[in-house]
Amino acid sequence: MINEPTRNDFLRLQGVRMGLKGSTMKTWLGRFRRVDRSKQVPGLRGISNDGTTVYIDRAMPRTLGAILLDPLFAAYTTVRHGLTMGARVDQKTASGLAAAAEHQLLTHIAPGVSWTEYQILLHPYERELEPEEVEDPPPDLALYPYSGPLYKTLWEFQQGKVPKSAVAYRKGSPAEHCGNCSMFRPHSHSCTLVIGLISPRYVCDEWEKKGAQADSRTPVGQADAPA
Numbered sequence: 001m002i003n004e005p006t007r008n009d010f011l012r013l014q015g016v017r018m019g020l021k022g023s024t025m026k027t028w029l030g031r032f033r034r035v036d037r038s039k040q041v042p043g044l045r046g047i048s049n050d051g052t053t054v055y056i057d058r059a060m061p062r063t064l065g066a067i068l069l070d071p072l073f074a075a076y077t078t079v080r081h082g083l084t085m086g087a088r089v090d091q092k093t094a095s096g097l098a099a100a101a102e103h104q105l106l107t108h109i110a111p112g113v114s115w116t117e118y119q120i121l122l123h124p125y126e127r128e129l130e131p132e133e134v135e136d137p138p139p140d141l142a143l144y145p146y147s148g149p150l151y152k153t154l155w156e157f158q159q160g161k162v163p164k165s166a167v168a169y170r171k172g173s174p175a176e177h178c179g180n181c182s183m184f185r186p187h188s189h190s191c192t193l194v195i196g197l198i199s200p201r202y203v204c205d206e207w208e209k210k211g212a213q214a215d216s217r218t219p220v221g222q223a224d225a226p227a
């Protein structure tokens with residue numbers, strides 16, 4: 001649930017729009033081209049790194065009551081991205097000012113609906129995704145709103161790694177297990193192909209005997225995910 005923007009937020013947003021950083025921010029806002037609702041998006045909404053595509057989680061309805069969500073979500077994400085990438089505003093401030101832009105639009109497209117009522121309607125959809133539940137995020141999602149294990153998982157997707165569910169990760173056998181696979185990295189309990197923490201006792205369909213090949217199927221080579 002996002003706090004209701006304050007009068008100060010509206011004034012600061014107006015100040016950025018009119019100030020020296022305003023034109024840079026507008027350039028970023030002008031990049032927006034389309035909304036994509038086909039992917040899983042932690043946090044319900046996000047934007048591509050290049051600012052052209054607003055991603056809305058595929059489980060979200062198009063409307064909440066009479067409120068059309070696409071323009072509201074697009075306003076929030078494009079303004080936050082413009083402030084972050086164009087105006088170089090810090091994350092917390094950018095999120096607050098983006099909420100102010102969303103609030104302004106709400107008063108136009110749904111007059112009579114308060115910010116609190118809007119947040120209450122959104123609340124049932126705001127379940128936080130666990131990293132293990134992420135299976136199909138946008139490949140070019142801007143990652144700055146995320147942190148911790150979820151950030152790491154999204155980053156690994158962008159490096160070409162695959163989720164455990166895609167390779168039937170399961171208990172291994174004495175002959176075939178992650179501990180004797182060429183892609184296992186014991187110091188970090190990770191794999192150069194599969195996302196997430198990896199147990200040496202498990203195995204997946206991509207098991208490859210250690211030393212058989214020099215990580216030929218490894219999309220990210222020796223690179224480890226960010227801590």
Ligand code: SF4
Nearest residue numbers: 178181184191204207
């Ligand atoms: S490729 Fe599969 S078997 Fe090999 S370490 Fe990774 S998860 Fe384990």
